Amino acid sequence: MRRAFTLMLFLSLLQGALAWAALGSTPSNFGGTPTQTRMAARSLAASASESVYTVSQSTLDSGTIVREYVDSNGVVFAVSWNGPTLPDLRTLLGDKFTVMTSNAAKRPKAGHSQLAVDQSDVVIVSNGHMRAYTGQAWIPGALPAGFDTSSIE
Template sequence: MKIWRRLQASRVAANACLLSCLAASAAPAHAALGDTVSSGLPPTPASATQTLAGGAARVTSYVDAGGTRFSEYIAASSGEIFAYVWQGPTPPDLDALLGRYAAAWRSGAAALHASGRDGLHAARVDTPTVVVESGGHMRSYIGRAWLPAALPAGVSEGDLR
């Protein structure tokens, strides 16, 4: 009986360790849409930064653990992340990427689906607060999400690529 209890305790400890490791690895490394980032922070080691619209915004590109390339658009004046663009073999975690705008996106996606206007491989969810375009197929995902009201002067939807 003592051996059985020790075995059970070992399994519980191993499962707790595994779950905590998985939870830590699932945490997003970057901020969500609408969050503010400090302009004083250096880019992450595997990222590249460029400016847009005469310095009105900066774009930081990085590749996540799944091999998907992200471009994070940040307003120079406020430090607010106003857009994300992605392309790669794994789809992004849109709930983490959209942050507080995820509920608006889910609601818009549900309305699009209910009306039969969602596509098999692509969709555009356009709400007053957030726009999300996503598409692709297995191992080839592409998309972008942005806050229309937060686009800096001189930056248009067409600049988000």
């Protein structure tokens, strides 16, 4: 019974904002007008004249901040979230969402609110509790050369 309730709660939280893209695809549009959007180009080499990746930040109506790390080809290679509610992870993670849910189903449910998936095709770290959720996900093979995953905010 508790497992079913937890699953229903988790799925209801996932139905947040709508988006049209995902990790490994083009940047998302979280529906409506975000309360704050910031684009910042970042270069990995001090002497590089072109930016290697761009960080797009959106603040959802719920107050959750979503950051998408986009390479020079316009493909999202990493995402992060931080806020009082979960963003629409099904859309944000795209086809990697099934990896997350299948790993979540395998772990013990004894009050743990942390999930870590470390596979060759995706890394997902998610934790938190009501009104305080954080997480990051990235595609290891798509990271720009020299990108340090500890710089994901």
